[in-house]
Amino acid sequence: MMDVEALRELTPGCKFRLHLNNAGAALMSRPTLDAITAHLRAEAEIGGYEAADAARGRVAEVYSGLARLLGGRAGEIALFDNATHAWQAAFHSLPLKPGDRILTGRNEYGSNVLSYLHAVRRSGAEVVVVPDDEYGQIDTFALAGLIDERTRLIGLTHVPTAGGLVNPAAEVGRIANAAGVPYLLDATQSVGQFPVDVGEIGCDFLCGTGRKFLRGPRGTGFLWVRDSLLESLDPGAVEIESGVWDGGRGFDWAPGARRFATWELNYAAVLGLGAAVRQALELGIDEIGKQTLELGDRMRGELDDIPGVTIRDLGREHCAIVTATVDGMPAERVVARLAESGVNVTVTTPAHTQFDTENRGLPPLVRFSPHYYNTEDELQHAAALVAALRSL
Missing domain, CATH: 3.90.1150.10 (Aspartate Aminotransferase, domain 1)
Structure with missing residues (x-):
């Protein structure tokens, strides 16, 4: 109780x-506030790089805490400054060509929709909006019938920003997995509000934020990526955290979800996110x-x-x-x-x-x-x- x-x-x-x-x-709770302000104080007193080095173990716990919360592994987590950038990193890693199809629901979040429309403009792909069922959630029977050999992605918002419905994410996962189609779940409004388990849902990507029901600070987001999908992905950006120079004129992607990451992080906010995740797990x-x-x-x-x-x-x-x-x-x-x-x-x-x-x-x-x-x-x-x- x-x-x-x-x-x-x-x-x-x-x-x-x-x-x-x-x-x-x-x-935010007081423990989250304390984690943020303590790190900011350390940065002011000993320097930003030095404070990050001293916090290395606590930063690692943020990844493991998120993995535990989502039912994944720490190596499958990448951190971002918001959920939209996390979602975009996943979406834009999927190569699209003219005629490819993206299936999504009527309750998809506005920024995701704009990214779909951008992809249509740039690649010639097609966005197919799956109709709602009699309850106003995504019609999974219709979804299954719309999948064909041109389908490259199923994108779903778990809980929409403008209403209280909970889409049947696990049933969508069963359909996506049976068809072998990558499945991107926007769980921005669900993680921290009720249990979200990537294994039970069957998604291949999941994005979330710290500032909503997780009670973390603004300016924090995260992406979970299924390991088995990594080799088929081509992230849209590379830098010294996500890529490893091969000594010549090439590079290799960093292992796991690190290939989506950036070197620079707001460590005070990251540690605040970690405190919020820890509180959710403890409760x-x-x-x-x-x-x-x-x-x-x-x-x-x-x-x-x-x-x-x-x-x-x-x-x-x-x-x-x-x-x-x-x-x-x-x-x-x-x-x-x-x-x-x-x-x-x-x-x-x-x-x-x-x-x-x-x-x-x-x-x-x-x-x-x-x-x-x-x-x-x-x-x-x-x-x-x-x-x-x-x-x-």
């Missing part, structure tokens, strides 16, 4: 705001998932009871992201009025999920995203503030 009050005591931000924007950037990701998903259901129910508020989440299975519209009030105004009362929520825009927007044509949505350190009283208070807006 989670001691929520103790966890709130370890979270300084809980004293200042009612934070329901964990799908944007969660509140237990199963317990985190149970607590967080219950709060998501409670938030969804509280809002659904308010006349004039419409829940916009799709999916058969829901998570702790809740999106809604308020009749007669633009999402931006709802967010601003809640902020005046000390409540953090945010807006998702149609450009964040372009393929879904083509299908549903929704306006900007108000996004509520509780986490395990939130309380039921906080959710009730936020819902009461929304209800009060309806009377204005």
